[in-house]
Amino acid sequence: MKKATHKLLDPILREHRMSGKWKADDVRNILQELETYDIAVARKKKISLTVCIISFVVAIVPLFMGFFYLLPLALVGIVFIFLFRRYRSFDIDDQVRLFVKPVLESLQYDVKKDADIALNLELLPLDNDRYLTSRGEPYAAGAYPKCCDYTYKRDFLKMKLSLVDGNKLMIGVDEVLTKTEKTKTNPRGKTKKKYKYAKKTGYSIELKVNTERFSVSRPPVVKNMAEGAPEISIARKDGATIMNGSFTIKCKEKSVGKAEICSDPVMLLGSLTQLYAALKPATTK
Amino acid sequence: MAKCKYKVGLLNLQDCGKEGVAVCASCNRPVCGAHSRIHEKSTLCLECFVNKVPEQKDNGIGPAENADYRAARRRNLIYGAAGAAAFHPFYFGRSRSYGYDDYTYFDDTYAAAGDTAAGKEDVEPSDFQES
Numbered sequence: 001m002k003k004a005t006h007k008l009l010d011p012i013l014r015e016h017r018m019s020g021k022w023k024a025d026d027v028r029n030i031l032q033e034l035e036t037y038d039i040a041v042a043r044k045k046k047i048s049l050t051v052c053i054i055s056f057v058v059a060i061v062p063l064f065m066g067f068f069y070l071l072p073l074a075l076v077g078i079v080f081i082f083l084f085r086r087y088r089s090f091d092i093d094d095q096v097r098l099f100v101k102p103v104l105e106s107l108q109y110d111v112k113k114d115a116d117i118a119l120n121l122e123l124l125p126l127d128n129d130r131y132l133t134s135r136g137e138p139y140a141a142g143a144y145p146k147c148c149d150y151t152y153k154r155d156f157l158k159m160k161l162s163l164v165d166g167n168k169l170m171i172g173v174d175e176v177l178t179k180t181e182k183t184k185t186n187p188r189g190k191t192k193k194k195y196k197y198a199k200k201t202g203y204s205i206e207l208k209v210n211t212e213r214f215s216v217s218r219p220p221v222v223k224n225m226a227e228g229a230p231e232i233s234i235a236r237k238d239g240a241t242i243m244n245g246s247f248t249i250k251c252k253e254k255s256v257g258k259a260e261i262c263s264d265p266v267m268l269l270g271s272l273t274q275l276y277a278a279l280k281p282a283t284t285k
Numbered sequence: 286m287a288k289c290k291y292k293v294g295l296l297n298l299q300d301c302g303k304e305g306v307a308v309c310a311s312c313n314r315p316v317c318g319a320h321s322r323i324h325e326k327s328t329l330c331l332e333c334f335v336n337k338v339p340e341q342k343d344n345g346i347g348p349a350e351n352a353d354y355r356a357a358r359r360r361n362l363i364y365g366a367a368g369a370a371a372f373h374p375f376y377f378g379r380s381r382s383y384g385y386d387d388y389t390y391f392d393d394t395y396a397a398a399g400d401t402a403a404g405k406e407d408v409e410p411s412d413f414q415e416s
Contacts (some may be wrong), residue, residue, distance in 0.1 A: 106356045109294035165297050165375065269295060270363045273374075276296050281375075 009033050013090075016130075018121040024104075024111045027119060031101045034123075038092040045087040051080040093125045093156075095262050100157060102265035103171070107161065115162035122156050126177045126199075144182040144194070152177040166210030169272075173263060176200045198252045199261045203268055205230065205245040207275050214279040216241055230271040232278065245275045289317035291330050293353070295360055298376045309333055319353055331357040 008030055012018045018030070055077025059070040100121060104111075111117065124130060127150075136149035157173040180196040209216055216234055230245030251261055289301040291314070305315030310327035322334040329337065335357050364374075 102355065102359065105352045106295050106359050108352070108356070109299065110296045163296065164294075164299075266359055266362050269359060273296065273363055276374075279375075 009037075012123070013037070016123045018119055018123060021116040021118050024108065024113060024115070024117055027104060027117050028108065031096065031104065034092060035097040035101060038097060041087055041090045041092070045084060045091070048080045048084040048087060052077055052084055055080065091125060092123050095156065096121065096123060099263045099265050103268060106265070106269055110163050112162045112164050118160040120155070120158040122154055126152050126154065126156075126175055127179060128152075141182065144184045146183040148181045150179040150181065152179065166213055168208040170206040171268070172204040174202045196252070197261065199250070201249045201263055203230075203247055203249070203263075203271065205268075205272055205275060207243040207245075209241040209243060209279065211241055211282065213282055215282050216243060217278055217280055230274060232275060243275050243278065245271055247271060287315040289320055290314040291316050291320035291332070292376070294374070295356070295363070296374060298374045311337070322354070332361070335361045
């Protein structure tokens with residue numbers, strides 16, 4: 001890791017939030033380092049979990065049956081349980097490498113080189129307690145006598161970029177996750193828990209148009225818009241032309257698989273190109 | 286070798302402008318090392334490569350060297366999507382990208398044809414005068 005990038009990375013990892021203004025190259029380096037860090041942490045987490053499971057089967061259970069010579073191995077297992085918990089706290093949201101990095105990678109030649117990028121990015125996974133906004137009352141549903149809904153809410157990303165053509169772009173992503181925890185007890189007395197996730201992601205794109213270079217033509221009204229197609233509106237504010245595009249994606253998952261409910265960078269970039277499709281060179285009337 | 290003519294960017298296209306190292310076997314444009322790939326013993330520019338070769342397992346993770354390749358894949362998906370069919374990116378040719386190398390081919394053609402006036406204008410102002 002470069003020393004300069006390392007200096008930038010330390011406060012970001014401490015706060016679990018990337019907030020501030022950086023040059024485009026610095027943002028790219030930080031995201032690259034975050035990706036490397038996240039992959040390394042995920043690998044260590046997997047190894048420590050495997051050691052925990054093996055030591056539990058090989059040492060901790062036989063220890064209770066009187067095999068006391070397995071005590072050192074059981075202690076190793078306990079140490080790895082703490083290590084696993086520690087690595088889990090370092091976990092970075094997969095969307096940082098699967099959504100934010102690809103978006104910036106695709107826009108790297110469209111962003112003005114010497115201009116700053118204002119970025120506000122949350123690094124913790126969405127189902128972290130920091131984003132818990134409400135916990136519903138327990139209720140019964142079907143075979144599950146105890147169900148509970150947890151709602152997590154956050155502004156995941158806010159990014160302001162100056163583009164090479166003089167336009168100014170603002171991208172915002174906000175997320176709402178509803179986690180349903182269903183609990184039941186089977187005939188043998190074991191408690192079983194099941195989780196369901198429903199996520200709603202709102203995207204907003206704002207483009208402040210450089211009117212010296214572009215004129216804006218209102219895009220045709222489309223009925224029965226496909227998912228991911230933005231609703232485009234044009235407004236004039238303080239003498240500037242501002243185009244807004246927004247759309248919402250809903251998805252449901254049964255497993256914890258956070259990677260599966262990642263935002264799609266291609267969908268966001270596709271919407272951005274649809275905003276650009278309404279621009280014409282300023283000389284064309 | 287001429288400068289790389291691969292177009293970089295998503296919303297505004299520009300010439301890469303780096304020193305070209307090969308010529309794309311499909312579209313015949315000069316490309317630099319970063320924007321070329323070898324496919325079946327021939328060199329292709331990234332755009333032709335992503336069109337011809339089916340997507341390999343790439344979920345966006347990887348070294349920065351492959352950033353252009355991944356961006357080309359996404360650009361191909363976005364430009365090809367039905368919803369974005371109306372989108373034609375703006376091309377801002379950069380004057381710095383056009384140098385001596387860009388005119389070499391024309392001069393060579395003139396020389397091969399035995400035209401001794403290569404580099405001079407063929408059309409005189411008098412040609413436009415009314416008789």
